[in-house]
Amino acid sequence: MIIIATLTLTKLFVNLLSTGASVSAQSQPDRLATYEKRGDVRIYAGGRLRSITQEGAPGTFVFVLVDVTRAQITLLRSWAGLPVQVRDNRSRIFQGVYYRVNEIERRNEPTLYDVPIELDVITFVEAV
Amino acid sequence: MQPPYDPPRDTLAAGLVEGLIRDAAAVEVGFGCELTDLTFAVTEDISADVLGGSVAHNSYDTLHGSAQLSVTRDLPFGYAVLCPYLTLYDGTTRARFNLGAYFTDTPSRPLAEVPVTYNVTCYDLLTALDNNIGDAFSLPAGTNYLSAVEDILIGNGYHQYLIDRASTAVLPVARAWPFDDSSTWLLVVNDLLASIGYQGIWTDWAGRLRVQPYSSPRVRSAEWTYDVEPATSLLSTERDEWHDYFKAPNSWVFVRSNQIDGAQPVDGNGIYRYDNTRTGVTSQEARHRTIVRKVMVDAADQPSLEAAAQITIDADTAVPVKITMKTAPNPLHWHFDILHLQDAARGPETNVLGTAWTLPLDGSDMSHEWTVLPI
Numbered sequence: 343m344i345i346i347a348t349l350t351l352t353k354l355f356v357n358l359l360s361t362g363a364s365v366s367a368q369s370q371p372d373r374l375a376t377y378e379k380r381g382d383v384r385i386y387a388g389g390r391l392r393s394i395t396q397e398g399a400p401g402t403f404v405f406v407l408v409d410v411t412r413a414q415i416t417l418l419r420s421w422a423g424l425p426v427q428v429r430d431n432r433s434r435i436f437q438g439v440y441y442r443v444n445e446i447e448r449r450n451e452p453t454l455y456d457v458p459i460e461l462d463v464i465t466f467v468e469a470v
Numbered sequence: 471m472q473p474p475y476d477p478p479r480d481t482l483a484a485g486l487v488e489g490l491i492r493d494a495a496a497v498e499v500g501f502g503c504e505l506t507d508l509t510f511a512v513t514e515d516i517s518a519d520v521l522g523g524s525v526a527h528n529s530y531d532t533l534h535g536s537a538q539l540s541v542t543r544d545l546p547f548g549y550a551v552l553c554p555y556l557t558l559y560d561g562t563t564r565a566r567f568n569l570g571a572y573f574t575d576t577p578s579r580p581l582a583e584v585p586v587t588y589n590v591t592c593y594d595l596l597t598a599l600d601n602n603i604g605d606a607f608s609l610p611a612g613t614n615y616l617s618a619v620e621d622i623l624i625g626n627g628y629h630q631y632l633i634d635r636a637s638t639a640v641l642p643v644a645r646a647w648p649f650d651d652s653s654t655w656l657l658v659v660n661d662l663l664a665s666i667g668y669q670g671i672w673t674d675w676a677g678r679l680r681v682q683p684y685s686s687p688r689v690r691s692a693e694w695t696y697d698v699e700p701a702t703s704l705l706s707t708e709r710d711e712w713h714d715y716f717k718a719p720n721s722w723v724f725v726r727s728n729q730i731d732g733a734q735p736v737d738g739n740g741i742y743r744y745d746n747t748r749t750g751v752t753s754q755e756a757r758h759r760t761i762v763r764k765v766m767v768d769a770a771d772q773p774s775l776e777a778a779a780q781i782t783i784d785a786d787t788a789v790p791v792k793i794t795m796k797t798a799p800n801p802l803h804w805h806f807d808i809l810h811l812q813d814a815a816r817g818p819e820t821n822v823l824g825t826a827w828t829l830p831l832d833g834s835d836m837s838h839e840w841t842v843l844p845i
Contacts, residue, residue, distance in 0.1 A: 381498075384798070384835070387705040387813065388698030392798065394833045397500030397557070465518075 359425040365414045370406040377401040401463035403436045409454045419443045437466035471693040471802045472675045479565050486563050494560035499833030504553045509629045519543040525569045528826040529806045535570050537592035542585050547576045556801045567801035571677025595673045599656040608646035615666045631679035637666040639770040667777025672805045687823045692810035706796035718752040719763035721745045724779040727766040742776050750844030791842035796835040803827045
């Protein structure tokens with residue numbers, strides 16, 4: 343008998359790829375994933391319009407963790423610039439790096455913060 | 471230029487390569503780089519560690535090829551051979567274009583960066599031939615010119631070279647190169663090749679050294695046509711033309727400097743004269759005066775003297791009209807390309823000689839220097 347387990351995440355998880363250590367928290371809706379091809383339409387002599395793009399499409403994943411503790415923020419700050427994996431409740435997985443950790447005070451919650459993060463997606467090949 | 475269907479594009483159907491470069495309305499540019507040795511056995515594909523850069527070629531430089539690469543890893547910089555390549559993809563067809571093989575310099579390591587990014591300057595493989603001989607060098611009379619060249623290449627560690635054996639000439643008298651600062655193996659090789667009417671040695675897109683007879687640009691067929699048609703134009707709107715021929719000669723006297731038995735050179739036997747009376751804007755008719763240049767040539771015989779003379783004449787008459795141009799990426803460009811230019815903005819269509827180019831690996835437009843060939 344084969345048992346297939348389905349894991350449904352109710353939070354957004356940020357894992358440091360080198361150790362697996364995680365920070366999890368609820369996230370605000372309207373998380374934004376973007377993939378943008380680098381290129382442009384150029385004008386050549388005679389009026390020809392031609393598109394030239396670069397291989398690959400750099401991506402970003404922008405999200406806001408809510409009700410984050412100071413201990414979690416300390417951890418997130420220590421991971422800035424290191425490869426992390428982000429999983430959300432839609433089963434989307436992003437490997438990437440972030441460089442900035444903002445902390446926004448929660449009103450009437452003196453120990454909690456909201457933390458917006460912009461993740462730059464990287465190509466990550468897992469060891470086999 | 472690179473032949474369009476040279477490996478690794480030899481499996482593509484006719485027309486596809488030209489279609490990618492010229493006809494595709496939208497094209498994706500990629501790049502990569504391989505680490506090899508002088509046999510071009512690939513040690514490792516380091517594409518994932520190359521951020522970008524450019525490849526350049528100047529056909530009139532002593533060392534024609536060069537490259538600038540940003541590399542995010544350590545390499546054996548003392549002996550590494552890097553082979554960058556560019557890919558074009560139009561959604562259906564993908565083609566790879568090898569862009570030569572290069573030695574690297576020993577770049578500085580920025581200590582503040584993790585991982586470190588090396589800005590690597592890469593040099594033509596001819597660099598290994600541009601070494602001082604370290605002694606006087608001589609060849610006895612009767613030595614086959616091309617065999618001597620091959621021996622020098624092998625002696626300097628080259629494994630991959632293509633020599634056109636059209637000439638069987640041998641040295642009529644012994645020849646010596648003194649032990650001084652300017653005596654390099656490259657100088658010796660090019661002296662020997664000039665003596666039999668061959669062009670200077672160069673490295674091709676696969677990193678192989680090429681030795682072949684000189685062929686005047688004026689008699690060579692165009693290898694690529696650049697036009698300004700709406701469906702095929704690759705020419706940038708940025709393009710300049712200038713004329714520079716104030717000192718260009720229009721009369722030449724070539725004298726053989728190694729005449730056997732010390733016989734006095736005479737016209738037809740040791741001396742070759744050429745007058746450009748009517749061709750182009752440097753001609754005697756166009757300038758209303760004669761500007762003479764005398765050149766001493768070490769040549770195997772009178773035909774070799776005349777072949778060597780033609781190289782100089784072509785170079786001197788090629789000076790007048792130069793064009794700096796940007797085009798869409800065309801990775802087929804290489805060494806002294808003959809191009810056909812149909813650009814009403816500059817005048818009647820004409821052939822031009824490609825003398826220099828720089829190809830950015832990120833897909834930016836490439837830059838060129840062309841010389842208009844006299845009609």
